[in-house]
Amino acid sequence: MANVKCNPDLVRERAKCSFDVNELIHLIDGGENATKEKRHFEETIFSVKELQDAVPEEYLSHKDRYENAVRKATILRDVCREYMKKYNYKPNRFRVGHGVFKDVSPFLLHDGMFVATIIGQGTPEQQAEWLPKAENMQIIGTYAQTELGHGSFIRGLETRATYDPKTEEFILNNATLSSFKWWPGGLGSTVNHCIVVAQLFINGKSYGIQPFIVQIRDLNTHKPLPGVKVGEIGPKMGFQTANNGFLGFENFRIPRMNMLMKNAQVLKDGTFVKGMNEKLTYGTMVMVRVGIVGDCSLNTSLAATIAVRYSAVRHQSKIKAKEPEVQILDYVTQQHKLFIAIASSHVFRNVYSWLSKSYLNVMKDLAQGKQDHLPELHATACCLKAVCSRDAGSVVEECRLACGGHGYMTSSNLPLVYGFTIATVTYEGEQTVLLLQTARYLVKAWLAALQGKVLAPSVSYLSDWLKNDNVRWQNTPEGIVKGFQHVAAGKVKAAYDTIQKYIKLGKDYEDAWNLASVQLMKASEAHSRSILCEVSWGEVIRTSASPNLLQVLKQLAQLYLVYWTLETSGDFLVYSNISKDDIAILREKYEELLAAIRPNAVGLVDAFDLRDEILHSTLGSYDGRVYERLMEEALKSPLNQESVNASFHKYLKPLMEKAKL
Numbered sequence: 088m089a090n091v092k093c094n095p096d097l098v099r100e101r102a103k104c105s106f107d108v109n110e111l112i113h114l115i116d117g118g119e120n121a122t123k124e125k126r127h128f129e130e131t132i133f134s135v136k137e138l139q140d141a142v143p144e145e146y147l148s149h150k151d152r153y154e155n156a157v158r159k160a161t162i163l164r165d166v167c168r169e170y171m172k173k174y175n176y177k178p179n180r181f182r183v184g185h186g187v188f189k190d191v192s193p194f195l196l197h198d199g200m201f202v203a204t205i206i207g208q209g210t211p212e213q214q215a216e217w218l219p220k221a222e223n224m225q226i227i228g229t230y231a232q233t234e235l236g237h238g239s240f241i242r243g244l245e246t247r248a249t250y251d252p253k254t255e256e257f258i259l260n261n262a263t264l265s266s267f268k269w270w271p272g273g274l275g276s277t278v279n280h281c282i283v284v285a286q287l288f289i290n291g292k293s294y295g296i297q298p299f300i301v302q303i304r305d306l307n308t309h310k311p312l313p314g315v316k317v318g319e320i321g322p323k324m325g326f327q328t329a330n331n332g333f334l335g336f337e338n339f340r341i342p343r344m345n346m347l348m349k350n351a352q353v354l355k356d357g358t359f360v361k362g363m364n365e366k367l368t369y370g371t372m373v374m375v376r377v378g379i380v381g382d383c384s385l386n387t388s389l390a391a392t393i394a395v396r397y398s399a400v401r402h403q404s405k406i407k408a409k410e411p412e413v414q415i416l417d418y419v420t421q422q423h424k425l426f427i428a429i430a431s432s433h434v435f436r437n438v439y440s441w442l443s444k445s446y447l448n449v450m451k452d453l454a455q456g457k458q459d460h461l462p463e464l465h466a467t468a469c470c471l472k473a474v475c476s477r478d479a480g481s482v483v484e485e486c487r488l489a490c491g492g493h494g495y496m497t498s499s500n501l502p503l504v505y506g507f508t509i510a511t512v513t514y515e516g517e518q519t520v521l522l523l524q525t526a527r528y529l530v531k532a533w534l535a536a537l538q539g540k541v542l543a544p545s546v547s548y549l550s551d552w553l554k555n556d557n558v559r560w561q562n563t564p565e566g567i568v569k570g571f572q573h574v575a576a577g578k579v580k581a582a583y584d585t586i587q588k589y590i591k592l593g594k595d596y597e598d599a600w601n602l603a604s605v606q607l608m609k610a611s612e613a614h615s616r617s618i619l620c621e622v623s624w625g626e627v628i629r630t631s632a633s634p635n636l637l638q639v640l641k642q643l644a645q646l647y648l649v650y651w652t653l654e655t656s657g658d659f660l661v662y663s664n665i666s667k668d669d670i671a672i673l674r675e676k677y678e679e680l681l682a683a684i685r686p687n688a689v690g691l692v693d694a695f696d697l698r699d700e701i702l703h704s705t706l707g708s709y710d711g712r713v714y715e716r717l718m719e720e721a722l723k724s725p726l727n728q729e730s731v732n733a734s735f736h737k738y739l740k741p742l743m744e745k746a747k748l
């Protein structure tokens with residue numbers, strides 16, 4: 088990239104950088120070697136001509152766009168397979184996926200959830216049967232859980248799997264419209280198999296929801312099998328190439344062994360054998376929620392790179408009347424909009440790494456029959472997924488707005504990035520629903536704290552606060568982290584007290600819960616924020632890096648802490664011992680941090696190391712040729728391929744002539 092002829096503003100910005108950009112790239116990637124491998128892999132992918140689109144996808148019809156995405160998905164699969172064989176390297180298909188598809192791959196669910204569910208929910212025999220076929224794409228699958236009528240409340244799903252002991256089969260049925268599966272990615276026209284989550288019935292008795300592996304299309308003709316009704320759900324706000332679909336069954340029979348039986352089992356005679364914990368059936372969702380925190384980091388870095396580079400190139404208005412128009416990045420309001428995006432990406436990455444470790448530890452425990460830490464993992468993954476995805480959506484939109492009118496151009500890629508980022512707020516558990524799951528855990532933890540019990544590490548601050556809620560405020564990073572814990576503890580207590588108040592007024596627990604649920608949701612958000620602050624600050628101070636880089640990483644981490652303290656200063660005034668003067672000091676600190684980060688802004692986004700092919704942006708490319716690219720892309724419009732469009736003769740001319748009469 089270094090030899091590319093760049094916009095002079097970007098050249099100046101890069102020269103100003105106080106740290107070694109390569110050092111940060113290696114730190115993010117996990118070492119110099121990892122960067123080399125990543126770059127070699129990406130170079131290989133993006134030099135494949137067939138993966139490059141001659142015409143921007145947006146000009147294609149819905150159908151052509153889908154077919155083009157499938158074409159590229161298959162090529163990408165082949166290239167990756169060869170690459171893995173040759174270099175023994177497991178590539179990050181997700182990152183290059185944004186380059187290849189702009190949006191998302193029709194195989195996203197195959198990799199992300201179909202294969203993962205076979206691994207997580209299948210017995211060793213079932214894995215041996217389906218995993219090799221799924222991994223080498225002899226079969227292509229998705230995860231079909233959500234229905235027209237139910238997504239959040241999984242226990243309310245209506246698809247039925249009724250066991251027939253005579254034939255040792257399950258009979259799948261969708262008797263109502265609301266029971267039709269709706270949303271699964273790839274289901275529309277791509278997959279031939281899916282994991283179907285259905286209500287198990289044996290001898291007329293319900294045994295809750297269970298996962299089944301089901302072939303829905305003929306492997307040769309791709310026609311839906313008799314008894315299967317399947318199709319695509321149509322255009323959406325984003326995820327245009329994900330090929331989301333609907334599905335219903337009519338007396339469709341599958342063998343008994345197609346129920347994934349790692350947890351619960353159905354024996355030949357119809358005996359139901361309970362698993363260790365029925366919630367383990369929800370395991371794939373927990374895994375993906377953890378992964379989404381990592382996606383939030385990538386999505387935020389995409390938007391930050393585009394908006395920061397553009398803001399360095401774009402000049403508009405003046406700060407001082409007699410001086411030239413300034414780079415818009417010099418406006419402190421612009422820095423306020425953008426630097427939190429850079430900081431958030433680092434926070435999400437660090438928290439993802441921390442959460443992944445917890446996830447892997449709990450998986451190891453579960454393999455040995457220990458489930459003590461499962462509730463804490465579930466509660467933590469739920470609230471972090473909810474808050475990170477919401478933050479990422481807001482940050483991406485703020486970056487888009489920060490690019491003014493050009494941010495509204497599809498060619499900036501910001502609308503597309505927003506489309507797939509904001510989807511994460513809803514899929515894999517809608518944000519409010521997940522925050523309320525965590526609130527259940529917090530309320531239980533609060534009760535345990537009141538009873539003097541020892542709490543799990545992520546909530547132990549509740550007991551600390553109970554012992555001493557009068558800690559003096561300190562304007563240090565550690566003091567701010569404590570402050571967030573005080574806010575969270577105060578909110579958990581307030582929500583709990585509200586439930587108790589309603590119970591005393593004669594409400595039953597469920598109604599009291601609903602009445603207190605805005606407070607419960609806010610308590611859960613505050614709990615997440617305290618984890619995000621504590622974990623990210625902790626990771627940064629433990630980072631081994633050169634003094635120059637460490638200084639910049641600390642500035643970013645502090646910016647995150649101060650930004651969110653100021654954003655929620657009302658809560659701090661209510662629930663911590665912060666004073667108005669402390670808030671004024673923090674405001675000053677915030678301005679100092681923006682000024683300190685300013686010279687490094689371009690270097691920081693360069694360190695996300697996102698190739699132009701991944702950014703897909705007229706505004707964010709490495710060379711900063713913004714106006715040239717905007718014009719080049721505009722000229723690709725089919726309307727610019729003819730000097731006069733037929734509509735002139737058909738409609739405009741007659742209109743003008745009629746007006747003359």
Ligand SMILES: CC/C=C\C/C=C\C/C=C\C/C=C/C(=O)SCCNC(=O)CCNC(=O)[C@H](O)C(C)(C)COP(=O)(O)OP(=O)(O)OC[C@H]1O[C@@H](n2cnc3c(N)ncnc32)[C@H](O)[C@@H]1OP(=O)(O)O
Binds near residue numbers: 196200238382520
């Ligand atoms: C990097 C990412 C990789 C790949 C990406 C791939 C694809 C990405 C693109 C799109 C894919 C999208 C896919 C989907 O959206 S799939 C569908 C996802 N659907 C959901 O997430 C539904 C959300 N709803 C739920 O999870 C549950 O219904 C809910 C947890 C809200 C409630 O469940 P239920 O009603 O059964 O439980 P409760 O009665 O409320 O609670 C009982 C008890 O159980 C505990 N619990 C609940 N869930 C879990 C769990 N997963 N693990 C452990 N424990 C769990 C809960 O805390 C309660 O405990 P207690 O309070 O002690 O009673």
Ligand SMILES: Cc1cc2nc3c(=O)[nH]c(=O)nc-3n(C[C@H](O)[C@H](O)[C@H](O)COP(=O)(O)OP(=O)(O)OC[C@H]3O[C@@H](n4cnc5c(N)ncnc54)[C@H](O)[C@@H]3O)c2cc1C
Binds near residue numbers: 236237239510514
């Ligand atoms: C892009 C995209 C891809 C998807 N891919 C898949 C897929 O591959 N496979 C799949 O199975 N599903 C998929 N889904 C479905 C997704 O998982 C669900 O849409 C999601 O879980 C939310 O459920 P819902 O649509 O039923 O929302 P609802 O639950 O109906 O939410 C509507 C509103 O009701 C509120 N609400 C609901 N319950 C409660 C409650 N208990 N307390 C308070 N408020 C409540 C919510 O907060 C929300 O405001 C996808 C969705 C999207 C958008």
